[in-house]
Amino acid sequence: MINKSESANQKVSITSLDHDAFYLKEMEQDPNIRLNLYRTVCNAALSEASTRGPSAISPLWIDVLLNGVEDCMSSTRRECVECIQKLIRAPTPGDVSLRRHQNPAYQSNLSALANHDAYENQPKKGALPVKNTDSTKRERPAKGRDTVVLCDDWRRQLANQLLHRWVRTRSGSAGWYQREGLLRVFKIYCDFNYTLYQKNLVGHLWLREVLFRVGIPSLHEDQLPVREEAASLLCIITQREGAARSYVFDRVVHKLQDLLTMQKKLSTLPKDREAQTHVIEGYLIALIKLFEQNPGSGRKENMYQLLMGYASYPASSVRQYVAETLCPPSEVLCIRLLKELSMGCWWSSSHVQNHWREGETVLMALQRHIIYYLTQGKGCNFNLERLISVAIGESTTCFLYSCIESLLDASCDSRFELSRMGQQIIPLLLQIWVRFSRTAEAIFKVVQELTTSSTHTTRRSGTPFEHPSVVQRDRNRILAEVIVPLIWWYLAVRRATAVMDDQKNRKKLEEVHVDQFFRTLQDITSKIKDPMYSSVALIIGCYFLPLLNEKNVTIIQETLLNSKTWEYILRTPPAMSYLHFGLDFVSSMKYRGRDLQHLIPVWLDALEMAQTHQQYILVTMIREALCFTDAERLHGSEKPSDSILCRPFRFAYHNTFAAPAMLDGGEEISLGYTWLKMYFPTEQEIPSGEMFFGTAAGPRAGSNDLEGEKAVVEALRHYICNGLYLSPVIEPEILREVRALMVAIVKAYPSKECSEFVLESILMRLDRVCPEWENKEKITMDLKQKASDWDTWDDDNASGGPVEGVSIEEEIQEASHSAIIIIQKMSHDTQESISKKFADRLVKLLH
Structure with a gap:
């Protein structure tokens, strides 16, 4: 019997071992099982620490948590790192801070380097810990009083384990993710125990060991996450240790200088080049974080030449980090980058190999500076003209002309990187100039000079274009499609925001020679033979009519009320990008009492090929134009401007008027919307439209063009009622x-x-959307069924169902609401005729 029992126990043991081995193998292969296991461990550790205090953390807990920190899955590492952070910051039960009792001298040793409070009560700052003597025995608290919780033991063990594990991960078999996880724990640990480093020599020694053995060597890692965590760790150390701040900065700068010197001597082997790139990136990241830690220091300007040595580096990542290092705020750097831009015609020269990379880096850095100043509040006083005159000694007009010409060269360059950056900088540079200049006269002069030089085949410096005909065509296109329209739009925003500034600024603004700029616009369109005049005239007609003389007002209005102008705008993609100004065009014409009925068929004809946001703009324009006609006929005693709310710039406050790409790309800054919303956070705060549209005119007599009215009604029936409204994909x-x-x-x-x-x-x-809408009971049952079985509900628009985002119930309610309003507007005879035609169907809809 004994032998049988032993045999049975052996079988049970073997089975249990097999099960455990299988589970361990499964845990090793399945990251989800490991995540759940470590999540359970973390919850248990936090629960134990909350009830018994951090002293309950044993070495076994530390080992398990650090194993999770070194896991290959980022979610597991994050879970364990967050757990360690909570444990480090966890207070003792019943007390927020850890307390020692009475006696200032107590036993300690070198292993107490992680003890956050071991040095709080030392008799002398910087003194080494001493052992207890017979004359200074530790007082024991009486029974029932608060007891001393030695919760720092696990922190001392954690400090030792971190360094031990770090040495182990430096071997070739360890993965980069292990070092990344440990670096995150080093950051948390150093950030928490900062008072230790200020009061104890042992803490200083441990911290410097971390600095030299962990922080600086990790900047050479080939994996970007490790380098980023190492740079953050260095910043924490320099923030906590004053003596290390200067050393780390000098070490980083010296290493970048050495790498720049070695660049010419380095082998051209791809492996060597890649390794050097990783090191350069690591030190640049560290430099970026050091500057972020102390943005007001003047060291950034002193390092300009060194950083520009990397501006033409082959790796794009290095160039991006250089641009990020030359970050704002720094007026000196901004002007210096603008000076580089003004001389940037050599960037696109084919005679200088790879010089375009330096141009791209300068533009990336300049973009950061301009965006910084454009996003500052109303109190920002960035005196660009004064800075240019002091730093460069050149007139603002000449300097701005050189900058815009360089940007035109970059935008027309054959290299995509340079062309992309040039096109992104143009609106930002124009906006910062219009916003912060005392007057807009310099802008007008620059546009005039660019117009006269639009037919030249050489640059201002005398260097010829690589492809004169192609470059000239592209420059003229950017000038007409981008630069001139944006200048007029930014001037409109400047007019609006000047109302919020002092009266002196407003007076200067009113003295702007708009008529002269209007003649410049006419010269541009005639010389380059580009019909973009129509889209620019749209902006002028919306916001600048009060500043034009009567002759030019007549020219603008005749242009905009011409159906051919709108036919061109609606069929030309560059002009369609300015279609949102059509909303304010309708309001402007309302104020001046002009008839828009003849333009409605033109707008309707463009609906089919327009994009979604453009369709919304066109439908809104048509509706408001019809409301204007309604006010003329039904409210002859009131002003047309009072028929509906007329406020400019509505498109800046409603996403439905914007293209999806604009919403995703964050182009509100370059479009001037951010500038506008600084002064007018909401649409209701925008000043009256009379400031832009002119004096409101009285109602005009109704049009006697019955044929034109009939054509408008037929177009509305075809495009709206029988077209867009019945579309299954609207x-x-x-x-x-x-x-x-x-x-x-x-x-x-x-x-x-x-x-x-x-x-x-x-x-x-x-x-179409609900064939059985007349059966109210069946509709109610269907809605309940679909609510309980929503996952089987097919809302495919193309199959004739309701529009996605609009329920059947909403469809019926909106249709009923619209029908009620329409019937209320009918005469008694018309209501009787309509009731006979639609009979019971209309009654069911209304009730």
């Missing part, structure tokens, strides 16, 4: 705006035929 925002437009159609043209086809379209859409 966006929810456009659908709601189209419903409002259909109500406006009936208000503007209250005829029986118009009311009939609008109501017919409403019923046709309901038949």
Whole structure:
């Protein structure tokens, strides 16, 4: 019997071992199992520390948590690092801070280097710990009083384990992720125990050991996350240890100088070049973080020449870090980069190999500076003209001309990197100049000079273009499609924001020679034979009519009220990018009492090929134009400007008017929206439209063009009621705006035929999206069923179902609401005729 029992126990043991081996193998291969295991360990450790205090953390807990810190999965490392951070910062139960009792001298040794409080009560700053003597025995607290919780034991063990494990990870078999995880724990540990380093020699020694054995060598790692964590660790050490701050900075600068000297001597082997790139990146990252730690120091300006030595480095990552190192705020650096820009015509020269890289780096750094000053608040006083005159000694007009010409050269360059940066900097440079210049006269002069030089085949410096005809065409295109329209738009924002400034600034603004600039615009369009004049005239007609003389006002209005102008704008992609100004164009014409009915068919014709946000703009323009017509007819005693709310710049406050690329790319700064919202955070705070549109005119007599009115109604029926409204792929925002437009159609043209086809379209859409909408009980049951079984609900628009984002219930409610408003606007005879035609269907819809 004994032998049988022993045999059974052996079998159970073997089975248990097999199960454990299988589980260990599975845990090693499955990261989710490891994550769940370490998550359980972390929760248990935190729970234990919260109830028994940090003293409950044993060496076994530390080993397990550090194993998780070195795990190959980032989620597991993050979980364990966060747990260690919480444990380090965990207070003792019943007390926020750890306390020692009465006696200032107590036993300690070198292993107490991680003890955060071991040196709080030492009799002399910087003195080494001493052992207890017979005459100074530690007082024991009486029973029932607070006991001393030696919770720093596990921190001492953690400090020793960190260095021990770090030495082990330096071997070739260790993964980079192990060092990345340990560096994160080093950061937390050093940041928490900062008072230790100020009061104890042992703490200084440990900290410097971390600095030389961990921090600085890790800048040479080939993995970017390790280098970034090492740079952050160095910043924490320099922040806590004053003596190390200067040393680390000098060490980083000296190493960059040595690497720059070695660059010419280094072998051209790809392996050597890649290794050197990693080291350069590591020290540049450290330098960036050191500058971020102390942005007000003047060291950044002194390192300009050294950093520019890396500006043409082959690796793009190094050039990006150089641009980030030359970061704002620094007016000296900003002007220095602008000076480099003004001489940038050599960047695109084919005679200097790889010189374009330096140009790209300068533009990336300059972009950071300009964005910084453009995003400052209303109190920012960036006196660009004074800085230029002091630092460069050149007139602002000549300097600005050189900068814009260099940007034109970069934008037309055959290299994508340089061309991209040039096109991104142009709107930023124009905006900062218009915003911070005392007057806009320099801008006008520069545009005039660029216009006269638009037919030249050489640069201002006399160097010829590589491809004269192609470059000249591209320069003229950017000048007409980008520079001139943006200048006018930024001047409009400047006019709006000047209302919030002092009266002196506003007076100077009113003295701007807008008429002279308008003549410059006409010269540009005639010389380069570009019809972009129409889109620029749109901006002028929206915001500058009060500043033009009567002759030029007439020219602008005749241009904008010409259907051919809008046909060109709507079929030309560059001009379509300025379509949102059409919203303020309608408001401007309202104030001046101009008829827009003849433009509606042109806008309707462009709906089919327009993008979603452009469709929304066009539908809004049409609706407001119809509301204007309605005000003329039904409210002859009130001003057209009072018929609906007319405020400029609405497109800057509503995402539905913006292209998706603009929303994703964060282009609000370059478009001037950020500048505008600094002064007017909400749309309701924008000043009255009369400041931009002019004096409101009285209502005009109704148009007698019956044929034109009939053509407008037929176009609305074709494109809106029978087209866009019935489309299965219409966006929810456009659908709601189209419903409002259909109500406006009936208000503007209250005829029986118009009311009939609008109501017919409403019923046709309901038949498509919900064929059984008339059966109220069945609809209610279907809605309940789909609510309980939502995952099987097919909302594919193309199959005839409801629009995504619009429920069947909302479709029926909106249709009923629109029908009620339309019927209320009808005469009694028209209502009777409509009721006979649609019979019970209309009754079911209304009730």
